Amino acid sequence: MSGIKLTGVCKSFGAVKVIHDVDIEIEQGEFAVFVGPSGCGKSTLLRMIAGLEETTGGQIRIEAEDVTRREASKRGVAMVFQSYALYPHLSVFDNMAFSLSIARRPKAEIEAKVRAAADILRLQDYLSHKPNQLSGGQRQRVAIGRAIVREPRVFLFDEPLSNLDAELRVKMRMEIARLHRQIGATMIYVTHDQVEAMTLADKIVVLKAGIVQQVGAPLELYRNPDNMFVAGFIGSPAMNFLKARVTSAAAGQLTVELEDAPGVPFDVPARAGVPLGEGIFLGVRPEHIALGDREGGVPLKATAEFIEELGGIGYLHALTATGAEMTVECRGEERPHPKQAIRLSLAPKEMFAFSQRGERLR
Template sequence: MSGVTLNKVVKRYGNVQVIHGVDLKIEDGEFCVFVGPSGCGKSTLMRMVAGLEETTEGRIEIGDRDVTRMDPAERGVAMVFQTYALYPHMTVEENMGFGLKMTGHPKAEIKSKVAEASRILKLDPFLARKPAALSGGQRQRVAIGRAIVRGPEVFLFDEPLSNLDAELRVEMRVEIARLHNDIGATMIYVTHDQVEAMTLADKIVVLRLGRIEQVGAPLDLYRDPDNKFVAGFIGSPAMNFLDAVVTADGKVEVPALKTSVAVPVTLPAAGTKVILGIRPEHVDVTEGDALSIELTEALGGVSYDYIQADTGERLIVEERGDHRAAPGTRVSLSFDPGRAYLFDADTEARIR
């Protein structure tokens, strides 16, 4: 197996630049997730690693090889797509072994590798079936099995769970995590779903408009975001953001909450506009009349209150336990200032 290194990688379509000098190192055996909103360049970046998109500038290495100008078949990668791309007239066994058959591998070797992939993915009962007789999750496992039998240095997953329903997505997340633990391969996974990123990744790469916003372990990005974009993208529900201003007495006034708080960071000058961020799970609902609850989503062990401030700003607050605030109730909110984040109102960079 091998790691992947991107060095000042650029992608242009004509005069339009979509990837802007990306530098990234993915260690051997690491599970790296590219995450970001639609159009951020995550799939383009993966396709450049695969060789399906030409690299305009920069260098891509897999292991100790420069693969920047190599054909996809020479790079030692295998890709699992959003669509299963299975041959409908072939059985599961034939689909999984087809790539090796086309490259002239002996039948015995193909059979052995398909059997091993089938064992790992628990596909033995389905080897004689054709794709039409499989569920969506089973088809995706066959597509993953087809990648495994090739014995690649790097596995690439391009939003492989997008076509599955919610229950199957959870099941397949577990399957992919188990697969990584079993074979220890380097894996790059693209998704717009930050829950998938948080649950699967050793390393998350947050992308926006073709640039890396931050790289780190899931909980590091959750606890220590560099800017408002990363803070809002990582975490579900998203972090609440409220307009605020630095006061002369070294506090931060938050008009939406009708309060001032002493946030333990180095504050800019008094009168500076800032953005205060606080996660829904770090806010407590208390008796008061500062805000109005518009809607409550009761999900069993947890509920989410959707709250509108008199300023027009909206917040989401998580409640646990048996008590639930009813819609229309007037409440106040409290939180530990040490759990709050401050961001520059202009640059959106974190104030630490």
């Protein structure tokens, strides 16, 4: 059964269309993440599902019910925002109980639901505290607890970790993942951070300029992107892109030469039918590039720029002769020095071919 189904959903502000005919189906109990750069429409789409933004066209269904024109309070959703939006004069208990108190629920019911949510979120020892006595992560857990006590059909998270420092973000990601496993509710999470998306999601929806680029499981998008935008956005560090030219084509593969390595033809997996001589882009991830020569690898000359040292792993940033930026994953190898001429070896079977328009050549 579908938890949420969007059919032809669009949004316009006057003559400006910001969400373009979105079709998405999120299964009941699934954790979906809307991801994309700032301004791509992910928060607008989330607010449309919540009922906080009017839907210009299309249909939104929650558990098979059409809620497109239904008031936000009657959709059965609960939203957790980037700002904690806690009442500073109320205790943790009263903040979590607020919506139930307003609805005049029995005191025994309020007590049971708040304490059950506090147990889930490990807030039992903080129920008498005020928000200014809590850490940022604890405040966000209180905001989530306020949503839990409402027992919504769908949880909506709008960049809830953006105000936290890097270490606390990692901990809160684990908390949210644990929460989803524990309560099994349908959740939609908005972020511009693709690491959060890859960590949390059962399903990722990649958006660009209000248009869905691809929908799929995290590793599916990583291993099989539909276009250059998805290929470059999913994965950290990002995929490298190099210009190439098609020299011949056969069933299931293309023979190409890199602009940075003319006269060195090699085969890449891609569909036939690309005109000979046509320019394309080749994508290769940092982990599929080696320093020095490698058997079966495509040689490429470059100049080292700098190294990101992360302990057991490092990321070498380099430039080719044509100015193409390359990131190379280094594990255990001797690190080159800045401005040092280096030789790279690319794995051709791990490359992705894209047309000049950025479409995947499958």
